[in-house]
Amino acid sequence: MTTVQDSVGEADALADFTALWQTWHQDKDAALAHEHGFLAVTGLHWLDATPRRHPGAPGTWSADGDRVTVELDEEETLVVDGATVRGRHTFDALPERGDIRAVWNDAVIEIARRGGHDVLRPRHPDHPLRTAFQGTPAFAPHPRWAVTGSYTPFAEPRPTTVGAAVEGLRHVYDAPGRVRFWLDGQDLELTVFNGRAPGSLLALFTDATSGVTTYAANRALHIDAPDTDGGVVLDFNRATNLPCAYTDFATCPLPPAENRLPVAIEAGEQIPFERTRDER
Structure with missing residues (x-):
């Protein structure tokens, strides 16, 4: 039985979760819109x-x-x-x-x-x-989209060739391993690359929202370094657009073919206003 006190506690937790996300999102947009961003x-x-x-x-x-x-x-x-x-x-x-x-x-x-x-x-x-930048639209954050997973390293990093936002261009990244997680009743995996911080990971992906409410070509998810047991948290609330979502002057990599997820991840950043204006 859920009590009033439980409901208040859940509301407070969601408010704190949302406030942290809003700070993160504002900082991300500020960096994008820097005078030389x-x-x-x-x-x-x-x-x-x-x-x-x-x-x-x-x-x-x-x-x-x-x-x-x-x-x-x-x-x-x-x-x-x-x-x-x-x-x-x-x-x-x-x-x-x-x-x-x-x-x-x-x-x-x-x-x-x-x-x-x-x-x-x-x-x-x-x-x-x-x-003219107005900020990036995004789904309302919710803890249900912060899911736990497990990281399995490959015996050796695997050179992985992916396409790019510029036709004919190819990028090659070393993939150190893959992340496995459970979402919406499905067992899913993502091939990951090395992130910016030591030990951290980066996943490029698309999902069932891509081209509908989120940018069609790709989104990126930064994942903190796995714990000693390989545990990770995939917070899809912080799935971000790459620069190619905003401008044609970017050479962003596309996700590996296996990173096309069959579920609708209604979390994170959506199609930028700049692209929706272009489509009208």
């Missing part, structure tokens, strides 16, 4: 051996082998690692998924390596996508 990107330019000028960036740019070079006009400068650069400058070689940020007036010029290619992405604070 992903919403400030004004273009995605693929570099090759032919020097070219690109909108929103100074100089002419080229890539030869594993290094990017810019040739600045006499009146143009960049600030790289705190030092002012003039004329011809060759950047240090970048690892896959690495980047360098150069400052140009109030903009940042991102030089990055994605899928074995060098790219240039100017980031301008006055870009309309950023200045």
Whole structure:
């Protein structure tokens, strides 16, 4: 029998859970909408051996082998690692998924390596996508979507090739293992990649809401490091959009084929307003 006291306790617990989620979601959107965040990107330019000028960036740019070079006009400068650069400058070689940020007036010029290619992405604070940002819609958080699971490491990390938001591009990640969990009466699994924090994990997935109420191509779930028994918590309330959900200037990876979940996960972030406007 549920008492009034039990009901009050459950309501308080839900209020606390919701407050923590709201803080997390606001912080996530604030980072996205930072003056030089992903919403400030004004273009995605693929570099090759032919020097070219690109909108929103100074100089002419080229890539030869594993290094990017810019040739600045006499009146143009960049600030790289705190030092002012003039004329011809060759950047240090970048690892896959690495980047360098150069400052140009109030903009940042991102030089990055994605899928074995060098790219240039100017980031301008006055870009309309950023200045008109209203925040990301999301399902109301609820503890039922924070489920426990178990992590099983592979004997050796498995190189896993996945597609990308840019047609023809491929990403390769080392998958250290898989996570198994139970949801809506189904035994489910996700192949996971390494997360940002040491020991943490990252799952890219789609589900039955994808393309309906959530972004069609992918969502991401960050998972804290497993405990000593391999236990993990998958809090789908914190399933997030990748940058490609907001802009076509992103090269986001797509989920492995086995990460297409057959259940409807009505939790986490939904299709951004920016994409729903595009579709109208």
